[in-house]
Amino acid sequence: MTSLPRAFAALLLLLAAVLTVDASLLRPERATAAVSDRKYSIEYGPLPHVLTLTSRVKPAYPKELRQRGVEGTVYVKFQVNGSGNVVEARGTSGESEELISLATNAVKRWRFLPVSIADRAAYVIADVTITFRLEPATATN
Numbered sequence: 279m280t281s282l283p284r285a286f287a288a289l290l291l292l293l294a295a296v297l298t299v300d301a302s303l304l305r306p307e308r309a310t311a312a313v314s315d316r317k318y319s320i321e322y323g324p325l326p327h328v329l330t331l332t333s334r335v336k337p338a339y340p341k342e343l344r345q346r347g348v349e350g351t352v353y354v355k356f357q358v359n360g361s362g363n364v365v366e367a368r369g370t371s372g373e374s375e376e377l378i379s380l381a382t383n384a385v386k387r388w389r390f391l392p393v394s395i396a397d398r399a400a401y402v403i404a405d406v407t408i409t410f411r412l413e414p415a416t417a418t419n
Contacts (some may be wrong), residue, residue: 316344316412323407329358330391337384339410348374351409352381360399362390370405381408 318339325331350373357366367385369378385406393400 315341316415318344318349318413319411321409321411323409325406326402326404328393328402329404331388332362332391333387333389335384335387337380337408337410339380343374343376344412347412347415348376349410349412350374350377351407352377353405353407354378354381354385355403355405356385356388358390358393358402358404360392360394360401362392364388364390365401377410380410384408
């Protein structure tokens with residue numbers, strides 16, 4: 279019967295050693311370096327010459343996506359009505375569904391000068407590229 283308490287004590291010591299090692303990986307300074315916020319840029323491709331942008335809503339680029347390293351180029355096709363409002367927009371391709379959704383929602387809120395042909399309001403179908411780019415990560419201590 280004396281071997282059972284010794285085996286139990288040995289198991290507790292082993293478990294304590296494993297937990298100590300795992301706990302050391304969770305020190306705040308390591309966590310901060312791993313999840314530091316990253317600087318970014320959002321770049322826009324050219325628009326057709328017939329469209330004159332009057333109001334551009336910048337797409338959101340949530341911190342959580344930046345921390346995960348999600349970046350890339352999104353292609354958005356959109357339609358502008360005779361009043362200069364975007365009446366339809368959809369992401370046609372991109373590396374991330376999340377970025378496609380963010381870019382499309384922003385384009386839907388863009389405004390343009392009204393376009394007319396022969397003194398009649400015209401609808402314009404166009405596309406634009408929007409690139410979400412992260413700067414290289416830097417560790418913070």
